[in-house]
Amino acid sequence: xxxxxxxxxxxxxxxxxxxxxxxxxxxxxxxxxxxxxxxxxxxxxxxxxxxxxxxxxxxxxxxxxxxxxxxxxxxxxxxxxxxxxxxxxxxxxxxxxxxxxxxxxxxxxxxxxxxxxxxxxxxxxxxxxxxxxxxxxxxxxxxxxxxxxxxxxxxxxxxxxxxxxxxxxxxxxxxxxxxxxxxxxxxxxxxxxxxxxxxxxxxxxxxxxxxxxxxxxxxxxxxxxx
Ligand SMILES: C[S@@+](CC[C@H](N)C(=O)[O-])C[C@H]1O[C@@H](n2cnc3c(N)ncnc32)[C@H](O)[C@@H]1O
Numbered sequence: 001x002x003x004x005x006x007x008x009x010x011x012x013x014x015x016x017x018x019x020x021x022x023x024x025x026x027x028x029x030x031x032x033x034x035x036x037x038x039x040x041x042x043x044x045x046x047x048x049x050x051x052x053x054x055x056x057x058x059x060x061x062x063x064x065x066x067x068x069x070x071x072x073x074x075x076x077x078x079x080x081x082x083x084x085x086x087x088x089x090x091x092x093x094x095x096x097x098x099x100x101x102x103x104x105x106x107x108x109x110x111x112x113x114x115x116x117x118x119x120x121x122x123x124x125x126x127x128x129x130x131x132x133x134x135x136x137x138x139x140x141x142x143x144x145x146x147x148x149x150x151x152x153x154x155x156x157x158x159x160x161x162x163x164x165x166x167x168x169x170x171x172x173x174x175x176x177x178x179x180x181x182x183x184x185x186x187x188x189x190x191x192x193x194x195x196x197x198x199x200x201x202x203x204x205x206x207x208x209x210x211x212x213x214x215x216x217x218x219x220x221x222x223x224x225x226x
Pocket of ligand 1: 116
């Protein structure tokens with residue numbers, strides 16, 4: 001388990017926009033960034049319902065994930081803003097034109113492809129935690145594609161005990177994240193794993209949200225300090 005102490009953590013510099021941010025918002029931004037997880041990512045394979053995508057984005061962001069991959073074999077990304085609650089503004093969404101292209105990109109980044117699949121037999125909780133995990137959920141009508149099944153490193157089933165045959169895909173994602181993310185957080189001593197090289201520019205961007213002229217504010221503070 002990697003223990004990281006508060007006292008060990010420092011941002012590389014002071015951002016002038018901190019002056020224009022309330023202490024509460026600054027503390028929130030910093031806490032969220034430090035708990036951001038990039039070694040787990042959500043993948044939607046050809047999901048067409050904007051409500052499901054939006055619910056999945058919101059849940060992924062709520063669990064502290066940052067990167068979302070959308071495979072668009074037939075369906076482009078459409079998200080319902082009422083359901084998403086602006087989750088997308090805090091996430092990085094990567095689009096891929098096909099299952100093969102998406103899986104190739106993820107594998108090149110070192111991700112194991114874990115596919116939630118009604119035809120699988122192994123439970124997610126029995127699977128050893130790979131260093132980087134891409135959790136794939138499939139289309140509401142046809143489920144996971146045969147291509148994705150063939151490319152998967154692991155396939156898992158979420159056990160069901162009722163008469164219905166499947167969970168809604170955003171619910172399946174939420175259950176999967178609950179079974180997976182706490183295991184990773186425990187390994188990380190409760191912290192996230194986003195490298196500083198990503199966290200720092202992201203923090204600069206998040207500090208700009210809601211500011212009309214962030215660059216002018218930054219210049220003003222720098223001039224005052226000269
Ligand atoms: C509504 S289900 C798809 C049902 C589709 N008729 C099928 O046969 O796969 C949408 C997606 O949610 C995920 N899912 C739903 N229930 C699941 C379960 N019990 N175990 C694993 N994945 C599940 C899968 O990724 C699935 O492709």
